[in-house]
Amino acid sequence: MSSDENKYLKSYNIKDYDIPLATVDMSIFSIIDGTLNVLLIHRDTHPEKGKLSLPGGFINLKEDQNLDETAHRKLFEKTGLKSPYLEQVETTGNATRDPRGWSVTILYFALLDFGKVKEKALKDSKWFPVNKAKKEKLAFDHNELLEKAFDRLKSRTSYTALPMALMPNLFTLTELQTVFEIILEKKLPIKSFRRRILTAEVVIPTGESKLSGKRNAQLFKSKGVSKDFYFQRPLQV
Amino acid sequence: MSSDENKYLKSYNIKDYDIPLATVDMSIFSIIDGTLNVLLIHRDTHPEKGKLSLPGGFINLKEDQNLDETAHRKLFEKTGLKSPYLEQVETTGNATRDPRGWSVTILYFALLDFGKVKEKALKDSKWFPVNKAKKEKLAFDHNELLEKAFDRLKSRTSYTALPMALMPNLFTLTELQTVFEIILEKKLPIKSFRRRILTAEVVIPTGESKLSGKRNAQLFKSKGVSKDFYFQRPLQV
DNA sequence: TTATATATTGACTTAAAGACTATATATAAT
DNA sequence: ATTATATATAGTCTTTAAGTCAATATATAA
Structure with missing residues (x-):
C-alpha cells in the first residue's frame, strides 16, 4: 500500500x-x-x-x-x-x-x-x-x-430439493412429498415425485424402514441439501 | 406514531x-x-x-x-x-x-x-x-x-431469454443464438434453439426481413425482456 | 448456370414428467 | 384365520419439449 x-x-x-x-x-x-x-x-x-x-x-x-x-x-x-x-x-x-x-x-x-x-x-x-x-x-x-x-x-421448491432441510433426520418419501405440497400449495403426482427424488439420488435409504400408518414406509435420510443441485426439469406449473 | x-x-x-x-x-x-x-x-x-x-x-x-x-x-x-x-x-x-x-x-x-x-x-x-x-x-x-x-x-441464459437485452432493435435468430452461445461458451443445436425461441413467442417477426450474408434471414424484434419469463425446460448441460 | 454458404423446415429420437392402474403390506374388523 | 381398508410402491403408457439429423430454400459469387 x-x-x-x-x-x-x-x-x-x-x-x-x-x-x-x-x-x-x-x-x-x-x-x-x-x-x-x-x-x-x-x-x-x-x-x-x-x-x-x-x-x-x-x-x-x-x-x-x-x-x-x-x-x-x-x-x-x-x-x-x-x-x-x-x-x-x-x-x-x-x-x-x-x-x-x-x-x-x-x-x-x-x-x-x-x-x-x-x-x-x-x-x-x-x-x-x-x-x-x-x-x-x-x-x-x-x-x-x-x-x-x-x-x-x-x-x-419447484426445481431443487431444498425442502429436505425442513425434514427430521429420518423421513418417508410420502412425508417429504407432503412438505413439498405444503410449500407449493398444491398436490403433486405421487409416482412422479418418488421417481424424481429417487433417480436424483438426493436421499439415502436407511434400510431400517418402518413407521406409523397402515403399510410401513421406508425411512430415508437426506444426502445433504445443496444450493447448487437442480433437478433436470422444474415441476410443471 | x-x-x-x-x-x-x-x-x-x-x-x-x-x-x-x-x-x-x-x-x-x-x-x-x-x-x-x-x-x-x-x-x-x-x-x-x-x-x-x-x-x-x-x-x-x-x-x-x-x-x-x-x-x-x-x-x-x-x-x-x-x-x-x-x-x-x-x-x-x-x-x-x-x-x-x-x-x-x-x-x-x-x-x-x-x-x-x-x-x-x-x-x-x-x-x-x-x-x-x-x-x-x-x-x-x-x-x-x-x-x-x-x-x-x-x-x-440457460432458462430465460435475458440475452435478448444485449441485442440491437432488430436481429436474426442466428445472431441471437450466437449471443447465447457466447455467454454459455458452447454451441447450441440450431433447430432446437429456433423452436424454443419461436414457440415461446418472446420475439416478434418484423416481416421486413433481409440482411447480410448468403441467404437473407428474417429480422425479429424483442417482445420485451422479463425477469419472470422462464422456458419450460432449461437448456441441456 | 453452378457452386457455396447460410437460413429454414421436417421428422425421428430421447428423457423426464404426468396419468392411470396394479400390486404389496401393514393394521383393524369380522 | 380371513377379510376389509388404507397406505406404500411399482409398472407402464402418454405427453412434451429438447436433441439429432437430414432435406430444402435462397442469397451471392464464380
Whole structure:
C-alpha cells in the first residue's frame, strides 16, 4: 500500500459521510403440524415498538466477520441452531422503509427442522403459520420481505430439493412429498415425485424402514441439501 | 406514531453507532465484436487508486430514493442509457473487503446493446472482454463480484431469454443464438434453439426481413425482456 | 448456370414428467 | 384365520419439449 493511500486511510472517518443504516432480516421457516410456519418477533424497542417483525437487526462490526455470520448469529439467538439451511434472498434499500432514515436490509431465509429447535419458549418470539403471518401488519416493510422470502422458497421448491432441510433426520418419501405440497400449495403426482427424488439420488435409504400408518414406509435420510443441485426439469406449473 | 416513538426518533443519531459502509457495484455487460464485454473503471481516487474496478459507488442519500435508482444513476453516468436490463445479483459484506472498514456492496448486473451506448469515450472507463477482465487484478473483491455476476448471467441464459437485452432493435435468430452461445461458451443445436425461441413467442417477426450474408434471414424484434419469463425446460448441460 | 454458404423446415429420437392402474403390506374388523 | 381398508410402491403408457439429423430454400459469387 502506498504511503499516499495510508495517509488517506488515516484521515478517513466514516462518520464524515451520510450513509444508510444496514440490517439483516430473515424469514426462518419450519413445518409445524403440517403447516409452513415462520418465526416472528414481538418488538419491544423503538421504532415500530409493539409490532411483529421478522427477526433481524444490525450487523455487529466487532463480532461478525461477514453477512452470513450476522445471519447465523441471529438465527442462533432465536433458535439455538448453528447450521440450518441459509440462503440470501435479496437486498432492499430505500429512503422510506425505516423512520430513522435511508436504510438497507439484506434478506435471508432459513429452513430448519422444528424438532431440533432449542429455544422453543423465547418470550419475545413466536411461530406463525405463514398464511396468518401474511395477514398481520408487520413492522417496517416486513410483509413485503416475508412475501419475497416465501416466493423464493416456493420457486426453489419447484426445481431443487431444498425442502429436505425442513425434514427430521429420518423421513418417508410420502412425508417429504407432503412438505413439498405444503410449500407449493398444491398436490403433486405421487409416482412422479418418488421417481424424481429417487433417480436424483438426493436421499439415502436407511434400510431400517418402518413407521406409523397402515403399510410401513421406508425411512430415508437426506444426502445433504445443496444450493447448487437442480433437478433436470422444474415441476410443471 | 406515538409521542414516545417521536421522542426516540428525535434523539436518534445514526452517527452514534458503528455501521458498515454501503455501496452499489455493477457488472455492465454488452456484446462487442462477437465477444462478451464488461465495463471497467480506472480508479483515480483512494482507496485502491490506479486499479481497475467495476463501476459503482456510494448511495446518494439525497438523490437516490432506492437501491435500483442508485444502480440506474451509476449506469447512466457511465453509459448514457436510462433503461437497460438491470437485475440485482447478490450482496457481499465483510470486515476485510475495503480498507476503510466493514463494508457491504449490493451487486447488480446490467445488459445493454453496445450500439446504444452514448458515452463511448469516457476517459476513466473502458470495455474489456470478460475473459481479459477476469485476468486483471481488480480493486477490492471485484474479481469475485465479476465472477458472480457472470455466473448469474450464464445461469439465467440457460432458462430465460435475458440475452435478448444485449441485442440491437432488430436481429436474426442466428445472431441471437450466437449471443447465447457466447455467454454459455458452447454451441447450441440450431433447430432446437429456433423452436424454443419461436414457440415461446418472446420475439416478434418484423416481416421486413433481409440482411447480410448468403441467404437473407428474417429480422425479429424483442417482445420485451422479463425477469419472470422462464422456458419450460432449461437448456441441456 | 453452378457452386457455396447460410437460413429454414421436417421428422425421428430421447428423457423426464404426468396419468392411470396394479400390486404389496401393514393394521383393524369380522 | 380371513377379510376389509388404507397406505406404500411399482409398472407402464402418454405427453412434451429438447436433441439429432437430414432435406430444402435462397442469397451471392464464380
